[in-house]
Amino acid sequence: MAMCRKCGTRKRRWPRSCPRCRSGADRADTAADVAELAVETGLLGWIARGVTAAVRLVLRAF
Numbered sequence: 169m170a171m172c173r174k175c176g177t178r179k180r181r182w183p184r185s186c187p188r189c190r191s192g193a194d195r196a197d198t199a200a201d202v203a204e205l206a207v208e209t210g211l212l213g214w215i216a217r218g219v220t221a222a223v224r225l226v227l228r229a230f
Contacts, residue, residue: 171178172186206212 172189175186175189177186177189203212206215
């Protein structure tokens with residue numbers, strides 16, 4: 169069980185909204201948190217390298 173950030177009640181699982189206040193995880197906040205984590209850990213560079221390598225591979229195939 170997870171806790172609601174807004175009202176503090178227990179709710180089912182993370183992606184679901186709170187049954188009491190209907191407060192759920194905002195997708196923009198979640199995306200911003202994931203992007204911040206990716207930048208902090210250096211994953212953003214690895215993701216960019218992977219995308220670049222995939223594009224180069226496709227271009228070489230043509």
